[in-house]
Amino acid sequence: MREKIVYNFNVLYRKSSAVLLKLNIIKKIFFIVIPLIFFVTISSHIFAARQFLDYFFQVPFFLFFAVFFIFFLNFFLTSTRLMLAYRQFGYAVPFRNIFKAGIMGQISGYFMIPFFSAMVGQHYSLKNFGIPRAVTAIVALYERVLMGIIASCLSLCSVFLIWPHLVSKVMMYCFQFIEICAVILCIFCVLVFRGWSLKEKKFFSLFLSKRSFIYGSGIVFFSFLSFFLVANSFMVLLFFFNQSFSYKIILGSCLIVSFISSLPISFNGWGVREFASVTVFKTLGVPIEESLFISIFIGAVSLFSLIILSLLSKYVLKESKYTSQLIVEIPLFKGLNLEKFLIAFLTYSASIGLFFQLHFSIPPIMINISPTDLIALCGLLIFFDEFYHDRIRYTVPYMKTFFICLPVVFSVSLLNGIFHFGFTSWAFYNKFLGLFVLLGYAGLGIVFVKNFGKQGVYRIIDIMGITLFFIVLFKFLFVPFFMEFGILNARSGEGFQGYAGNRNAFAIQLLSVFCLLCYRSKYCFNVSKSFISMQNFLSGVILMGIYYTYSRGCIIATLCFIAMFMFFKIMTLKNLFHLFFSALFLPAIFYLLNGALIFFNLIVAYFSSLPFSWLPSYLLSVYSFQYSDEQSNQERVYTLIEGVKLWLSYPLFGAGLGRFVFNELEKKHRYLTIHHTFLWFLAEFGVLGTFPVCFYGYQIMKEIKTHIKYFFKFKYNIPFENFLHLILLVIICLLGQIYEIFYQRILWLIFGFSLTTLRLSFGTNDSKK
Numbered sequence: 001m002r003e004k005i006v007y008n009f010n011v012l013y014r015k016s017s018a019v020l021l022k023l024n025i026i027k028k029i030f031f032i033v034i035p036l037i038f039f040v041t042i043s044s045h046i047f048a049a050r051q052f053l054d055y056f057f058q059v060p061f062f063l064f065f066a067v068f069f070i071f072f073l074n075f076f077l078t079s080t081r082l083m084l085a086y087r088q089f090g091y092a093v094p095f096r097n098i099f100k101a102g103i104m105g106q107i108s109g110y111f112m113i114p115f116f117s118a119m120v121g122q123h124y125s126l127k128n129f130g131i132p133r134a135v136t137a138i139v140a141l142y143e144r145v146l147m148g149i150i151a152s153c154l155s156l157c158s159v160f161l162i163w164p165h166l167v168s169k170v171m172m173y174c175f176q177f178i179e180i181c182a183v184i185l186c187i188f189c190v191l192v193f194r195g196w197s198l199k200e201k202k203f204f205s206l207f208l209s210k211r212s213f214i215y216g217s218g219i220v221f222f223s224f225l226s227f228f229l230v231a232n233s234f235m236v237l238l239f240f241f242n243q244s245f246s247y248k249i250i251l252g253s254c255l256i257v258s259f260i261s262s263l264p265i266s267f268n269g270w271g272v273r274e275f276a277s278v279t280v281f282k283t284l285g286v287p288i289e290e291s292l293f294i295s296i297f298i299g300a301v302s303l304f305s306l307i308i309l310s311l312l313s314k315y316v317l318k319e320s321k322y323t324s325q326l327i328v329e330i331p332l333f334k335g336l337n338l339e340k341f342l343i344a345f346l347t348y349s350a351s352i353g354l355f356f357q358l359h360f361s362i363p364p365i366m367i368n369i370s371p372t373d374l375i376a377l378c379g380l381l382i383f384f385d386e387f388y389h390d391r392i393r394y395t396v397p398y399m400k401t402f403f404i405c406l407p408v409v410f411s412v413s414l415l416n417g418i419f420h421f422g423f424t425s426w427a428f429y430n431k432f433l434g435l436f437v438l439l440g441y442a443g444l445g446i447v448f449v450k451n452f453g454k455q456g457v458y459r460i461i462d463i464m465g466i467t468l469f470f471i472v473l474f475k476f477l478f479v480p481f482f483m484e485f486g487i488l489n490a491r492s493g494e495g496f497q498g499y500a501g502n503r504n505a506f507a508i509q510l511l512s513v514f515c516l517l518c519y520r521s522k523y524c525f526n527v528s529k530s531f532i533s534m535q536n537f538l539s540g541v542i543l544m545g546i547y548y549t550y551s552r553g554c555i556i557a558t559l560c561f562i563a564m565f566m567f568f569k570i571m572t573l574k575n576l577f578h579l580f581f582s583a584l585f586l587p588a589i590f591y592l593l594n595g596a597l598i599f600f601n602l603i604v605a606y607f608s609s610l611p612f613s614w615l616p617s618y619l620l621s622v623y624s625f626q627y628s629d630e631q632s633n634q635e636r637v638y639t640l641i642e643g644v645k646l647w648l649s650y651p652l653f654g655a656g657l658g659r660f661v662f663n664e665l666e667k668k669h670r671y672l673t674i675h676h677t678f679l680w681f682l683a684e685f686g687v688l689g690t691f692p693v694c695f696y697g698y699q700i701m702k703e704i705k706t707h708i709k710y711f712f713k714f715k716y717n718i719p720f721e722n723f724l725h726l727i728l729l730v731i732i733c734l735l736g737q738i739y740e741i742f743y744q745r746i747l748w749l750i751f752g753f754s755l756t757t758l759r760l761s762f763g764t765n766d767s768k769k
Contacts, residue, residue, distance in 0.1 A: 058241075059237075059240070059297070063236065063237070063240060064301065066236055067233050067236060067237070067297075067298065067301045068301050068304065068305055070229050070230070070232060070233045070236075071230075071233065071301060071302050071305040071306075072305050072308075072309070073229060074226050074229045074230060075099075075102065075103070075106075075305070075306075075309050076099070077222050077225055077226045077229065078102055078222070078226050079095065079098050079099040079102045080095070080222055081143065081218075081219050081222040081223060081226065082098050082101070082102055082122075082139070082143065083095055083098040084215050084218045084219050084222070085139045085142055085143055085215070085219055086098065086131070086135075086139055087215060088211070088212055088215035088216065088219075089135050089138070089139065089338065090338065091129065091131055091135065093126060093129055093131070096313075097125070097126060097129070098126075099313060100125055100313045101121065101122040101125035101126050102122070103306065103309055103310050103313050104121035104122065104124070104125045105117065105118035105119070105120075105121030105122045105125075106118070106121070106268065106306055107121065107306065107310060108120055108121035109121075109267060109268040110267055110268055111267075113377065113433055113436050114264040114265060114266060114267060114268075114433075115140070115144065115264035115374060115377050116377045116380060116381065116436070118140055119136055119137055119140045119377070119378065119381045120381065122136050122139075122140065123136040123381065123385075132338065132339035132342075133339070133381055133382045133385050134338075134339040134340075134342035134343050134346070134378075134382055135338065135339065135342060136381070137342070137346070137378035137379075137381050137382060138342045138345070138346070138378065140378070141346075141374055141375065141378055142219075143219070143223075144264065144374060145374075146216075146219055146220055146223050147223045147226075147227065147262065148262075150220065150223050150224055150227055151227050151255075151258065151259040151262055152259060154227065154255050154259070155255055155256045155259040156170065156174075157252075158251075158252030158253065158255045158256050159252075159256065161248060161249075161252045162249060162252045162253060162256075162283075163283070173358075176358065177358065179474075180356050180358075180499060182474075183356075183470050183471060183474050183499075184352065184356070186470050186474075187352060187463075187466055187467050187470050190466055190470075191463065191466065227255075227258060227259075227262070230258045230261075230262075231251070231254040231255045231257075231258040232254070233298050233301075234254035234257055234258060234277075234294065234298060235250050235251055235254040237294045237297065237298070238250050238253070238254060238281065238286070238294060241286075241290055241294070242284075242286060245284065249284065253280050253281060253283075253284060256276070256280050257273070257276045257277055257280050257281070257295075260272060260273075260275075260276035260280075261273040261276055264374065265429065268299075268302075268303075269299065270299055273295045273298070273299060274292055274295045274296065276295075277291040277292065277294055277295035278291045278292060278295075281294070340451050340452075343382065343444075343447055343448055343451055344448070344451070344452065344456070346375050346378055346379060346444060347379075347444055347445070347448040347456075347460065348459075348460070348463060349372065349375055350372045350375045350376065350379070350441065350444055350749065351460050351463050351464050351467070351749070352463060352464075352467050353370075353371055353372035353375065354370065354372045354441075354509075354745045354746055354749065355464075355467055355468065355471060355498065355499060355500065355509055355746075356370075356371070356372075356499045357369065357370045357499055357500060357501050358370075358371070370745070372745070373437045373440075375440075375444070376437045376438075376440030376441045376444060376745070377436070377437065377440050378440070378444075379440045379441065379443045379444025379445075379447065380436060380437075380439055380440030380443050380444075382443065382444070382447050383439075383440070383442075383443025383444065383446055383447055384443070386443075386446070386447060386450075387400070387403065387443075392446060392450065392755075392756065393756070394755050394756070395703065395721050395722075395754065395755055395756065396696065396699050396700055396703055396725075396755065397699055398695075398696065398699060399696070399755060402692065402696045403439065405692040406435065406439070406692070406693075407435065407436070407439075409685060409689045409692060409693075410431070410432055410435050410657065411432075412653075412689070413654055413656055413657040413684055413685050413689055414427060414428065414431075414432050414656070414657045414658075416653055416654065416655075416656040416657070417655070417656025417657045417658055417659055417662075417684075418656070419656070420655065420656050420659070421656065421659060421662050424658050424661070424662055426658050426661050426662070426671070427656075427657040427658025427661075427662075428658075430658075431657050431658055432657060434743055437745075438743065438745065438748045439748075441745050441748040441749045441752060442748045442749070442751050442752035442755070443752060444749065444752060445748075445749045445750070445751065445752020445753040445754075445755070446752045446753075446755050446756055448460070448752075448753075449752070449753055449755075449756045450756055454720070457720070457753055458520065460753075461513075461516045461517060461520045462520075464513045464516065465513055465516075465517050465535070465538040465539075465542070466538070468498075468509065468510060468513050468538075468542050468545065469538050469541050469542070471498045471499065471545075472498070472510075472541055472542065472544070472545040472586065473541070473586065475496065475498055476496075476545075476548070476586050476587075476590065477586065477589065477590055496545070496548040496549050496550070497549065498510075498545075503549045503550065503551055504549070504551045504553070504554065504739055505744065506545075506549055507546055507549040507551035507553075507554035507555075508554060508731070508735060508739075508741060508744055508746070508747075509744075509746050510542050510545045510546045510549070510554070511546055511554050511557060511558055511561070511731070512727065512731065512746050512747065512750060513542060513746075514539055514542045514543060514546065514558065514561070515561055515727045516727075516750075517535055517538055517539040517542070518539055518561075518565055518570060518571055518575075519565075519570055519720070519723055520535060521535035521536055521539065521575075536575065536578045536579060536582060537578075537582045537585075538582075539579055539582070540578065540579045540580065540581065540582020540583040540585065541582060541583065541585065541586060543558065543579055543580075543582075543583045544582075544583035544584070544585075544586055544587065546558050547583070553734070553735050553738045553739065554735065556734070557730070557731065557734045557735055560730065560734065561727075561730065562576065564730070568718065635672070635675075636675045636738065639660075639672065639673070639674045639675045639676070640674070640675065640676055640679065642660070642663075642674075643660065643674040643676060643679040643680065643682075643683045644679065644683075646659065646660060646663075646683040646684075647679065647682045647683040647686075650683075650686060651686060651687060652686050652687055652688060653685075653686040653688060653689070654682070654683060654684045654685040654686030654688075654689055655683060655684055656684060657684055657685075658684070659683070659684055660672075660673065660674050660680070660683060660684065661673060673740050674740060675738060675739055675740060676736070676737060676738070676739075676740065677732065677736035677737075677739070677740050677741055677742050678690070678736060678737075680740050680742070681693060681742075697729070697732075700725045700728075700729065701729065703722055703725060704722050704725050704726050704729065720754075721753070721754040721755070721756070722754075724750055724751075724753055724754035725754050727750065728747060728750060728751060728754070731747065732747075
């Protein structure tokens with residue numbers, strides 16, 4: 001009897017296990033197929049379902065198979081490219097494991113933040129190989145940058161081929177990009193001249209070695225093939241429906257659509273691909289319904305091929321059980337902590353690149369692109385792993401809870417907004433997904449300080465100071481003369497705004513770095529007087545930049561900071577004199593050059609007996625050196641009044657994320673935000689949503705208050721992390737009243753520098769407490 005019971009139990013166990021296994025397989029297939037059904041259903045409602053089916057049945061089977069085969073082959077090409085990228089950094093991962101990691105990254109793209117999802121999928125697929133998180137992040141960034149360069153170059157050639165009348169406008173954007181590259185090259189040369197450590201030279205030689213060139217060439221080759229294949233999938237369908245078009249026109253338009261679809265701003269290209277198809281193909285005379293069908297059909301076939309490949313990788317390809325080892329026979333890798341220096345490379349790049357933005361005008365909106373947001377998402381991956389395994393100790397209590405609460409608050413506000421006024425791209429992409437970019441900047445600062453400590457923060461402050469020095473120098477001296485001689489296009493009257501796209505945002509960047517440089521020049525030891533003089537000179541030039549932005553709020557905040565530094569003995573009257581003397585340096589050179597040009601033209605006119613016809617008075621009117629006009633002030637007051645009304649209408653839970661912009665678009669057809677950070681929180685998040693932010697601000701104030709007491713009682717230098725907290729609080733309390741500064745990237749990077757338990761004080765008596 002007992003044996004029979006045991007036998008029946010084993011039979012039942014085996015059957016139930018088989019059923020559970022089948023259910024598990026069905027569940028995995030279900031989670032993959034559901035997005036396909038969802039997107040096809042939604043797309044069928046965009047235009048008539050009958051019309052969608054009519055287009056679908058027109059497509060022959062061989063054409064479906066051709067597009068399917070293109071994407072099937074493209075997955076193998078991208079996997080090969082990914083394998084070469086990992087091998088370039090010293091990790092010999094087998095192809096089958098790389099293939100599965102690529103598939104997992106593609107699947108994650110339907111459920112998580114763009115670009116971040118690919119890194120997460122790859123990292124957790126290859127975690128058994130001991131690959132550091134920073135390597136996974138830099139490989140994903142490396143792939144994306146190379147792919148973007150190739151795609152943008154091919155798309156640029158296509159624009160010249162299809163729309164010759166747009167050459168002048170495109171070249172204006174190209175000059176903007178070249179201008180930024182010239183400034184970054186100057187910054188890079190100065191950093192090299194100032195001297196790298198032996199380990200830094202060894203790390204950067206990884207990218208300049210013959211081995212890297214060979215692997216990089218292979219990655220570029222496979223990227224070119226992959227991009228061309230995806231463009232051919234569009235071209236096959238477009239040529240099938242429009243056989244009268246020439247091959248060159250179809251190929252060029254498909255290259256442009258493929259480039260726009262590959263931008264990491266949507267979930268695996270959905271939405272952006274449809275917008276690009278309709279916009280580009282419409283210029284060729286293709287109907288909107290046909291363009292939508294082509295893009296949706298390609299997206300659906302891509303998803304179908306992803307399902308087939310995921311099943312193939314699950315049940316056909318077997319994973320390697322051994323772990324990958326660092327290739328130690330390559331001399332460049334010996335004695336190098338690769339993950340640590342990759343974190344440094346990411347942080348250095350972010351500290352330079354966050355001051356540069358590219359601006360494109362597509363009426364009725366202005367698109368601002370910050371390339372360093374991809375670096376911030378790399379930092380988010382590294383920080384997320386540290387955060388998940390609880391490897392970080394914070395200077396402020398309950399900070400781990402804060403990093404959990406903030407996304408929850410934004411998610412609730414987004415759902416609240418969808419419930420009240422529907423889904424808006426502004427709320428989702430700019431505000432909701434933008435939050436994770438900001439958390440990436442903060443996370444990058446945290447992991448950098450954890451690895452490099454005080455010396456690393458010194459280097460970042462120097463890099464930021466040198467970067468802003470060259471931006472101010474180039475914009476104040478070189479740009480006016482280049483414009484006068486026709487080298488750059490005239491953009492007079494835009495305001496002294498650097499590359500931030502807004503003079504107030506540029507002034508906040510300048511003010512933040514000015515405060516860091518002032519503290520750095522005071523509490524730096526074992527350095528020469530010339531180094532301190534250089535710090536004062538950089539601070540003075542940045543101070544001049546703040547003045548010429550003509551941002552009243554930032555000018556007043558700068559005066560408040562100078563008074564605070566004098567009070568805490570961070571700055572003396574001698575330092576203040578040096579600052580103002582340095583601030584007059586660039587204006588003096590400007591007017592001397594201006595006078596020299598006038599004198600030169602007078603001499604030429606005198607000896608050549610020609611009338612004096614050129615006077616560079618235009619140089620003085622390149623920028624709009626004036627404060628905000630009355631219309632701007634009225635607009636700011638208007639946003640405050642409307643913001644208060646919105647909060648009073650929804651006091652507890654708020655009106656929902658993006659509600660104010662939604663109302664302005666409906667009423668006045670313009671993008672306008674509330675010019676008050678706290679009021680924006682109250683209006684769109686309510687009292688409940690604002691409470692967590694205020695609570696953690698209170699915790700930071702308690703920490704600062706303690707150290708200020710020690711300063712008065714024991715003459716104790718304020719620790720660096722608490723000084724950073726003080727800077728952030730003063731900026732938020734002063735400038736947050738007149739601007740919406742929550743999305744200022746530099747503030748979040750500084751916030752990350754201030755959140756570790758590692759003591760970062762510059763003073764020698766910081767241990768007294």
